[in-house]
Amino acid sequence: MHIRLYTKTNCPLCEKAKAVLMELQADMAFTIEEVDIYQDDALLEKYQLMIPVVELSGETIAYGMIEKETVRKRLRAAQNS
Structure with missing residues (x-):
């Protein structure tokens, strides 16, 4: 499985989200791709007020x-499908 984490610099919530995902990696196999929304105008416009955003298979x-538990449940559901 592959998680895409949309972030921005100097974002405490983004750091917490990354820590949560790294904790979950201890129990589940998935990769994390961190994407800075300030590198893409379309992403900046789409996610500006939502950051951080965790996306799995193209779905937020x-x-x-x-x-942590919300993300864990979604990852488990994706593993079992």
């Missing part, structure tokens, strides 16, 4: 305050 599964 969490944004803002990232809760």
